[in-house]
Amino acid sequence: xxxxxxxxxxxxxxxxxxxxxxxxxxxxxxxxxxxxxxxxxxxxxxxxxxxxxxxxxxxxxxxxxxxxxxxxxxxxxxxxxxxxxxxxxxxxxxxxxxxxxxxxxxxxxxxxxxxxxxxxxxxxxxxxxxxxxxxxxxxxxxxxxxxxxxxxxxxxxxxxxxxxxxxxxxxxxxxxxxxxxxxxxxxxxxxxxxxxxxxxxxxxxxxxxxxxxxxxxxxxxxxxxxxxxxxxxxxxxxxxxxxxxxxxxxx
Amino acid sequence: xxxxxxxxxxxxxxxxxxxxxxxxxxxxxxxxxxxxxxxxxxxxxxxxxxxxxxxxxxxxxxxxxxxxxxxxxxxxxxxxxxxxxxxxxxxxxxxxxxxxxxxxxxxxxxxxxxxxxxxxxxxxxxxxxxxxxxxxxxxxxxxxxxxxxxxxxxxxxxxxxxxxxxxxxxxxxxxxxxxxxxxxxxxxxxxxxxxxxxxxxxxxxxxxxxxxxxxxxxxxxxxxxxxxxxxxxxxxxxxxxxxxxxxxxxxxxxxxxxxxxxxxxxxxxxxxxxxxxxxxxxxxxxxxxxxxxxxxxxxxxxxxxxxxxxxxxxxxxxxxxxxxxxxxxxxxxxxxxxxxxxxxxxxxxxxxxxxxxxxxxxxxxxxxxxxxxxxxxxxxxxxxxxxxxxxxxxxxxxxxxxxxxxxxxxxxxxxxxxxxxxxxxxxxxxxxxxxxx
Numbered sequence: 162x163x164x165x166x167x168x169x170x171x172x173x174x175x176x177x178x179x180x181x182x183x184x185x186x187x188x189x190x191x192x193x194x195x196x197x198x199x200x201x202x203x204x205x206x207x208x209x210x211x212x213x214x215x216x217x218x219x220x221x222x223x224x225x226x227x228x229x230x231x232x233x234x235x236x237x238x239x240x241x242x243x244x245x246x247x248x249x250x251x252x253x254x255x256x257x258x259x260x261x262x263x264x265x266x267x268x269x270x271x272x273x274x275x276x277x278x279x280x281x282x283x284x285x286x287x288x289x290x291x292x293x294x295x296x297x298x299x300x301x302x303x304x305x306x307x308x309x310x311x312x313x314x315x316x317x318x319x320x321x322x323x324x325x326x327x328x329x330x331x332x333x334x335x336x337x338x339x340x341x342x343x344x345x346x347x348x349x350x351x352x353x354x355x356x357x358x359x360x361x362x363x364x365x366x367x368x369x370x371x372x373x374x375x376x377x378x379x380x381x382x383x384x385x386x387x388x389x390x391x392x393x394x395x396x397x398x399x400x401x402x403x404x405x406x407x408x409x410x411x412x
Numbered sequence: 413x414x415x416x417x418x419x420x421x422x423x424x425x426x427x428x429x430x431x432x433x434x435x436x437x438x439x440x441x442x443x444x445x446x447x448x449x450x451x452x453x454x455x456x457x458x459x460x461x462x463x464x465x466x467x468x469x470x471x472x473x474x475x476x477x478x479x480x481x482x483x484x485x486x487x488x489x490x491x492x493x494x495x496x497x498x499x500x501x502x503x504x505x506x507x508x509x510x511x512x513x514x515x516x517x518x519x520x521x522x523x524x525x526x527x528x529x530x531x532x533x534x535x536x537x538x539x540x541x542x543x544x545x546x547x548x549x550x551x552x553x554x555x556x557x558x559x560x561x562x563x564x565x566x567x568x569x570x571x572x573x574x575x576x577x578x579x580x581x582x583x584x585x586x587x588x589x590x591x592x593x594x595x596x597x598x599x600x601x602x603x604x605x606x607x608x609x610x611x612x613x614x615x616x617x618x619x620x621x622x623x624x625x626x627x628x629x630x631x632x633x634x635x636x637x638x639x640x641x642x643x644x645x646x647x648x649x650x651x652x653x654x655x656x657x658x659x660x661x662x663x664x665x666x667x668x669x670x671x672x673x674x675x676x677x678x679x680x681x682x683x684x685x686x687x688x689x690x691x692x693x694x695x696x697x698x699x700x701x702x703x704x705x706x707x708x709x710x711x712x713x714x715x716x717x718x719x720x721x722x723x724x725x726x727x728x729x730x731x732x733x734x735x736x737x738x739x740x741x742x743x744x745x746x747x748x749x750x751x752x753x754x755x756x757x758x759x760x761x762x763x764x765x766x767x768x769x770x771x772x773x774x775x776x777x778x779x780x781x782x783x784x785x786x787x788x789x790x791x792x793x794x795x796x797x798x799x800x801x802x803x804x805x806x807x808x809x810x811x812x813x814x815x816x817x818x819x820x821x822x823x824x825x826x827x828x829x830x831x832x833x834x835x836x837x838x839x840x841x842x843x844x845x846x847x848x849x
Binding site: 212266 | 791792793794796797798799800801802803804805807808811812814815818819821
């Protein structure tokens with residue numbers, strides 16, 4: 162589904178990603194772990210198409226199509242979703258109206274008419290229930306005055322509504338207490354199937370107890386230096402990142 | 413002949429023609445002298461540093477429209493808040509239109525200043541209130557000198573007007589360039605309540621220059637919500653001088669929505685004369701091309717334990733210019749004042765500009781005053797967020813501008829008006845809100 166080859170990217174002549182190779186297939190869950198400043202969030206933003214970052218070398222393809230020159234919304238229309246670490250507040254636009262706009266923009270891009278109101282409402286109810294969201298929540302202004310947990314739940318709600326092929330969860334666990342974490346993870350698990358894929362970006366192994374990855378990659382200084390299975394995550398939790406840094410140096 | 417000379421010369425003819433008592437004549441004579449001395453303001457004056465009237469003063473205006481012009485209701489229906497029942501005081505080229513108006517004398521007075529100035533039964537109110545809070549700056553003086561017609565609204569004690577009042581000034585342009593000077597007097601007595609909507613609408617591409625003065629008196633515990641819709645066409649200019657005197661425990665709010673017009677200057681002045689007064693000043697400005705909108709606000713905190721809240725948002729495209737000058741005076745006696753002022757601006761283009769200046773003069777020592785001003789572009793991170801949800805960049809930009817501006821609308825108390833303004837904003841910034849508001 163997603164193929165990243167020798168990806169170099171940065172901002173203002175400062176290289177942040179220094180040759181990333183990553184392949185994600187349908188049905189898989191990948192986790193990227195790494196210390197602060199290793200380039201995790203940059204990788205997420207570059208896949209989603211943030212214009213601030215310049216790709217200087219290498220390629221990103223999605224379903225065998227080079228997407229490096231596509232705008233973020235075009236990537237979204239192809240089925241890439243990014244859940245933000247710090248979701249943006251938009252006063253004056255309710256959660257419901259926002260998601261309606263997003264869904265219908267996506268349909269328009271595919272040459273479809275707007276989703277019928279009844280169908281939309283039914284879907285909103287279903288997905289809100291999945292995330293244990295209160296009805297009142299849906300009429301509030303998007304993310305305005307939301308708690309950290311509510312913001313993240315709202316991100317996963319949008320993910321559930323938009324049904325992307327590839328969902329990138331950037332630090333979804335940060336700022337969540339254990340109950341919120343469980344709800345969010347349950348939501349993600351119910352959405353996953355053999356046709357979609359999930360890329361989890363996280364600091365800690367904690368989230369991976371709930372969203373169990375097939376592969377774990379360690380990102381250090383803009384490069385994936387080690388890949389493995391979920392056991393690697395436990396090892397990192399226990400020993401930190403220093404031993405990998407040592408290993409990389411030795412090599 | 414310059415416009416100033418023309419006005420001064422016409423004054424004497426006007427004085428002969430008007431029907432009013434000696435008190436008013438005296439006010440007029442003082443006012444014309446004041447204008448004659450001061451003249452139109454120039455950029456040399458600090459308060460007019462960024463706004464030049466020169467381009468407006470060059471036109472050859474008709475200063476007294478002679479003909480009574482008529483308009484079909486269907487042609488101007490859209491300028492009324494026709495979704496709901498309202499009182500209407502309508503003027504066409506400065507002359508009262510009984511056909512388009514709906515006034516009342518039933519328990520409250522919603523009628524004409526011309527009648528109030530000439531009929532004995534209004535004499536006491538006129539003597540107590542007329543020209544009592546208006547200042548003697550040159551433009552206000554000019555208006556006072558020629559004050560003859562406008563809205564006259566008096567809400568007696570404990571009365572709540574059951575529907576909003578619309579004051580609409582149409583200009584037909586049948587007289588080529590037109591200079592208009594409406595004068596409104598609004599008295600809201602103890603515990604009374606009123607909601608008023610004011611707009612100036614030109615129906616022509618001929619130049620229209622309006623210099624309006626509105627005096628509002630909110631007595632003890634009264635409540636006044638005033639909405640100014642400034643969405644005129646680009647050949648019309650407006651100088652709006654509004655003076656509000658508030659008594660103890662009163663609430664007064666003015667919302668100014670500035671989307672249209674060539675040059676718009678708002679001189680909005682609040683004077684708090686009593687304790688526990690609340691004053692609210694809000695504005696949304698969205699302009700483009702060569703438009704200019706200038707907000708000069710003054711809140712004068714005179715007594716203790718009062719509040720004022722100012723929130724002005726501006727979006728500037730094209731070569732448009734914005735000015736915000738927010739003056740807050742907290743006098744020595746006005747302890748425990750809580751004054752808040754916020755002015756946020758977005759510049760869409762490199763050629764647009766905004767001059768924003770808070771001006772705080774605080775003479776009391778136990779007060780809470782805060783002010784903030786931002787000038788920026790749209791938040792890139794927010795744009796990216798919307799785009800990752802599949803919303804196209806242009807649409808995302810519009811949605812963010814809409815969110816930025818619509819914040820100010822929360823305090824609009826007439827739902828139909830709120831919807832109207834929301835749609836105007838959406839329309840103005842080209843956001844396709846694919847949902848019901």
